[in-house]
Amino acid sequence: MKTKIIKLDSLTINKIAAGEVIERPSSVVKELVENSIDADSTEITINIQEGGKKLIEIMDNGNGMSHDDAVLAIQRYSTSKIRTADDLFSIHSLGFRGEALASIVSVAQVEITTKTKEDELGTLLSIKGGEIKINKKTTASNGTRIAVRNLFFNIPVRRKFLKSITTEINHITEFTTKLALAYPNISFSLNHNGKSLITAPKGDTISQITSIFGNKVAKACISIDKKENDYLITGFITKPEFSRKSKDYMYIFVNKRPISNKLISDAILQGYGTAIPSDRYPIVFLFLDLPTEEVDVNVHPTKKEIRFSKEPFIFSLVESCVQNSLTENGLKIFERVSDTRVQPTLFKEISKEKVIANTQFSDTTRIKSTVEDKTSIRMIKRRDQPIEHFLPEGDKKGRDKEIQIEKKVSIRVIGLIKSTYIIAETEEGLLLCDQHAAHEKINYSKYLRQLENMKVSVQKLLAPVSVQLKPSEFQMIEEMKLQLKVYGFDVEVFGKNEILIRSIPSIMGVTISHEVAKDIIDIFKEHNKEIKENLVLEDLDFIKEIVSLFACRRSIKSGDKISVREAEKLIAELLSLKEPFTCPHGRPTIIILNEKYIEEIFQRDYR
Ligand SMILES: Nc1ncnc2c1ncn2[C@@H]1O[C@H](COP(=O)(O)OP(=O)(O)OP(=O)(O)O)[C@@H](O)[C@H]1O
Ligand SMILES: [Mg+2]
Structure with missing residues (x-):
């Protein structure tokens, strides 16, 4: 050179x-x-x-x-x-x-x-x-x-x-x-x-929200107006029921500059406490007016990043503002205790100490955990997995009876616990099945099969559901209309920035609520690249999300009472699938506690 x-x-x-x-x-x-x-x-x-x-x-x-x-x-x-x-x-x-x-x-x-x-x-x-x-x-x-x-x-x-x-x-x-x-x-x-x-057109924030996001969002707005010394927080938040699957509806501005900043969004989420599940986000339009000397915008060439000199103060100010507005509007807010959402940097030290304190085992838990270590439950990953793999580790005595799961003859449903898990007896031992996960897997497999054959069975909704979108989403969904049809969703453009969902895949039921309709749009929006790239169906995460969205609301939920016959049918249907043992998200659908394991827990070492 x-x-x-x-x-x-x-x-x-x-x-x-x-x-x-x-x-x-x-x-x-x-x-x-x-x-x-x-x-x-x-x-x-x-x-x-x-x-x-x-x-x-x-x-x-x-x-x-x-x-x-x-x-x-x-x-x-x-x-x-x-x-x-x-x-x-x-x-x-x-x-x-x-x-x-x-x-x-x-x-x-x-x-x-x-x-x-x-x-x-x-x-x-x-x-x-x-x-x-x-x-x-x-x-x-x-x-x-x-x-x-x-x-x-x-x-x-x-x-x-x-x-x-x-x-x-x-x-x-x-x-x-x-x-x-x-x-x-x-x-x-x-x-x-x-x-x-x-x-x-010129107006005020709420008139802009109305012209861009529609009436429904504007009506759901709760105003925030808080001044503390030189710090001013104004804008609107919305009640938790308006939460979205995507973060895209959290509009945060610092000194009128649109920013995306983890500290502020975490503070907002913290303010909502447990009112919003940890995988959902509120719709907010929050404007922070801070003394210019406390904000550094000269961090990144595009000014996308921003730094504050008093992070903990700003965090608690935003958090309390959000929380107070919600409580003033009649909501009871419970603080998130074991929040996975990150705390501001300066709080980290404290949380670390807390974690250490919580993980100090008492004597009893320590004994319990060593017992568990020795004889842990094995989960079935494959249908042809030999039975010895379900035995407690180190125990190879069962080797001579290598029964394959394939050869299983009968399953007798004994009952349900907590209206969530089916208990059944099989030749291998005690079978526990999470009915919700099982049903989700069955639906997922049906949907995949229909998609593979390009024949998604479609249910026309009795009452089409309209969803108001923001302009950028509207563009995207309009462009994706044909792809959505392939997946069983018939979407029609309806007025400015509004769409109408006319039909849905029939495995998902006959009606959908407005909330589910919004979630469907969020899922398609989030995965729009994935959908366009036409990847292998099994690799498409959004299909899992769509199915679990419906599974959560429609298919047998944990807590739903089902009959023994229904339980038998569910397990039989599940076991007829190619990969029955995990739900679309990889969690187990069935766990078998084999005889050997049960004996070991009861310390029946009589053999
Ligand atoms: N639409 C406009 N109306 C009036 N003056 C303008 C307009 N656009 C640019 N200028 C003038 O041109 C100058 C240079 O603009 P430019 O965007 O390159 O730099 P800047 O805005 O000062 O800084 P930055 O690079 O951070 O945007 C501005 O400082 C302003 O005086
Ligand atoms: Mg400029």
């Missing part, structure tokens, strides 16, 4: 920098819209073509730029937003690095038309690959219009790796949604290939 060092030219430097700031079309939208907001605009229009690959156009009615400023703006490190390094410690604008425009113009063809209200004529700049091609005065209205064409035209590798149009437009839609929520005093409109995706 040559060792001679050269200084890179400015286009190359800008292209490298652009790699960090401009990752995809949505980053261009982000940077340009943030500039429009910083320029005090009250109306922002975003026009996109082909997911932003062809065109990204942002028009605002903000302050505009003078001719000299416009020329300067496209150069690196030129900004009107900070003056000295000290300003970095109290940033009030969304931009501050003076990098975004320089990056964009170095990787696309850009046209800027801008005019301040003091100037009579505006400026038109046309830039290609960082070089100004046209620079002239023009008639224009106050404000700025920036059109970005053919993004990454000069970085073919980058362009090639741009995601699908749907993915890109979803990012853009989601980002616009967040800004519309954070700036209700600005009217936003987003159009894709001439079709309107978001129209959020």
Whole structure:
């Protein structure tokens, strides 16, 4: 390798920098819209073509730029937003690095038309690959219009790796949604290939929530308004019954900047306590206004990350705010005790001590655990697993009677315990079957078989269920309509951002609640890539999720009383499957305590 060092030219430097700031079309939208907001605009229009690959156009009615400023703006490190390094410690604008425009113009063809209200004529700049091609005065209205064409035209590798149009437009839609929520005093409109995706006229936060998420979500909102010294927390949370399977409905803003931050989302979840199961998330729109000097946004090139100087304080403030609002609205909140959701960094030490204290065995438990270690229960993993594998470890006496499970002749159901487990007697010993897991496995296998044969039996719903989606989800589900049909879901577009589920796979019943309908959408949304890639059916996690969603609500639940006949039928049906011994999630469906094991527990060492 040559060792001679050269200084890179400015286009190359800008292209490298652009790699960090401009990752995809949505980053261009982000940077340009943030500039429009910083320029005090009250109306922002975003026009996109082909997911932003062809065109990204942002028009605002903000302050505009003078001719000299416009020329300067496209150069690196030129900004009107900070003056000295000290300003970095109290940033009030969304931009501050003076990098975004320089990056964009170095990787696309850009046209800027801008005019301040003091100037009579505006400026038109046309830039290609960082070089100004046209620079002239023009008639224009106050404000700025920036059109970005053919993004990454000069970085073919980058362009090639741009995601699908749907993915890109979803990012853009989601980002616009967040800004519309954070700036209700600005009217936003987003159009894709001439079709309107978001129209959020000026108003307040709740009117933005209504126009983007629909009436139902808006009506479920509980307001939060808490001020403690210089800390202000406002916004809305929703009652636990509105929880979703996906985190995507937790909108958090710090000083009007949309952020995703584990500390804050954990604090919100902690505030909900046990009111929401640990695999679900609430719908929240929370705005934190914190002293700028306590928030560091200069951590990541895209400003995605944020750091707080008083983490524990912010954690407990958010937690108590959420908790108090819920209790004031008549909900009893129980604290999560053994929460797997992470506590803030500074609390870790305490929790560690707690864990140690809890795992100090008392004498009795210690004795119990050693007994268990010696003769542990073996779970059946395969149908042809020889019986010796179910014997206590180290005991090979049973070797001479290698009975195969295959040869099992009869099963006699003895009864049910806790309305959950079927107890039966088999030749091998005592059989325990989790009726819920068993039924889930049976449903799962049926559904897979139908899918393999491309013949999913479908149930038309007596009452179709409508689901209000947010714009980015609506796009995605609309595109997936045909795939959904293959899986037995007939979905129809119904009004703006609303869909109607008309039929479902028949193994799942005849009706679905609104909650289940939302969960189905969340599951398809979460696994949209997986579904599109057409992987081997058994590998598709979302099928397991769909089946267990229904299994939880419809198939025999633990707690449901079933008759002996039904129990026999269930076990027989389960054992007729190729892989009967584990549920779709890998948990056991059946456990056999063989005779030898039972004898050992009773210490009947008479042989
Ligand atoms: N839509 C706009 N209206 C008015 N001025 C603008 C607009 N867009 C950009 N500018 C001006 O151009 C300058 C450079 O913009 P650029 O986005 O490159 O940097 P920045 O916003 O200052 O910082 P950052 O790189 O963090 O975004 C801004 O500081 C601002 O003065
Ligand atoms: Mg900027």
